[in-house]
Amino acid sequence: xxxxxxxxxxxxxxxxxxxxxxxxxxxxxxxxxxxxxxxxxxxxxxxxxxxxxxxxxxxxxxxxxxxxxxxxxx
Amino acid sequence: xxxxxxxxxxxxxxxxxxxxxxxxxxxxxxxxxxxxxxxxxxxxxxxxxxxxxxxxxxxxxxxxxxxxxxxxxxxxxxxxxxxxxxxxxxxxxxxxxxxxxxxxxxxxxxxxxxxxxxxxxxxxxxxxxxxxxxxxxxxxxxxxxxxxxxxxxxxxxxxxxxxxxxxxxxxxxxxxxxxxxxxxxxxxxxxxxxxxxxxxxxxxxxxxxxxxxxxxxxxxxxxxxxxxxxxx
Numbered sequence: 001x002x003x004x005x006x007x008x009x010x011x012x013x014x015x016x017x018x019x020x021x022x023x024x025x026x027x028x029x030x031x032x033x034x035x036x037x038x039x040x041x042x043x044x045x046x047x048x049x050x051x052x053x054x055x056x057x058x059x060x061x062x063x064x065x066x067x068x069x070x071x072x073x074x
Numbered sequence: 075x076x077x078x079x080x081x082x083x084x085x086x087x088x089x090x091x092x093x094x095x096x097x098x099x100x101x102x103x104x105x106x107x108x109x110x111x112x113x114x115x116x117x118x119x120x121x122x123x124x125x126x127x128x129x130x131x132x133x134x135x136x137x138x139x140x141x142x143x144x145x146x147x148x149x150x151x152x153x154x155x156x157x158x159x160x161x162x163x164x165x166x167x168x169x170x171x172x173x174x175x176x177x178x179x180x181x182x183x184x185x186x187x188x189x190x191x192x193x194x195x196x197x198x199x200x201x202x203x204x205x206x207x208x209x210x211x212x213x214x215x216x217x218x219x220x221x222x223x224x225x226x227x228x229x230x231x232x233x234x235x236x237x238x239x240x241x242x243x244x245x246x247x248x249x250x251x252x253x254x255x256x257x258x259x260x261x262x263x264x265x266x267x268x269x270x271x272x273x274x275x276x277x278x279x280x281x282x283x284x285x286x287x288x289x290x291x292x293x294x295x296x297x298x299x300x301x302x303x304x305x306x
Binding site for chain 2: 012015019023026029030032033036037039040042043044045046047048052055056059062063066069070073074
């Protein structure tokens with residue numbers, strides 16, 4: 001199964017490239033989420049601002065970890 | 075010939091505009107806003123819960139376009155029950171990978187790909203839940219002593235803020251229909267404003283009847299301010 005090839009490329013190599021590309025875009029999205037949560041907190045100061053910022057950073061950390069795992073493990 | 079330009083001494087004792095309105099005629103909202111902070115905690119609808127969908131005279135709330143002297147009377151969000159559909163969907167998504175035991179559609183992939191796929195699935199579910207929560211939490215209607223502000227975050231990258239002065243309100247209509255809305259006491263309030271100003275819609279908010287009442291009282295307060303010459 002690992003020897004499957006397509007014009008000299010491993011199928012799973014192409015699949016890995018696809019995964020890594022998607023997760024790279026996901027990382028960019030997670031950065032946008034962090035930025036937007038900060039902006040939302042500036043627009044409306046209502047309590048929970050700090051907690052939501054921490055959660056958005058946690059979300060970014062999860063996505064970044066996923067991206068790194070895809071690079072290393074796959 | 076009498077001098078018609080001599081000022082009548084009695085006019086000096088005419089009551090000024092500040093005394094035209096009796097204190098008893100002030101609407102309840104106006105009286106509540108003047109209470110000391112300790113007394114405000116006892117008011118009906120006042121809460122310290124940051125997740126509350128209805129908060130009368132909230133303690134710590136500031137928004138972007140707020141004036142220094144502007145006081146927030148009411149903070150409104152959609153009733154929490156309106157979040158039930160996406161919460162149920164998230165719960166189903168959490169259990170979805172178990173279906174792979176029955177329908178092993180990813181069995182042809184190596185174990186490492188399956189592991190990363192499942193991890194990605196759960197991160198995606200977290201993202202979906204977080205976005206829905208943020209949209210609910212930050213989409214608020216704020217009623218102050220001067221205007222109504224509608225803050226809408228349609229998604230992470232699009233924000234819309236609308237405000238309407240209380241003086242420009244022409245009509246306030248509220249609706250509450252259906253068994254679920256009646257049971258949980260939430261509905262819609264539609265505020266029609268004069269001229270080209272945008273109408274404001276408050277959808278799925280708790281206690282729409284009280285919101286309409288508070289808006290009516292605030293408009294009365296504006297009228298009293300106009301009579302007393304206290305227009306800001």
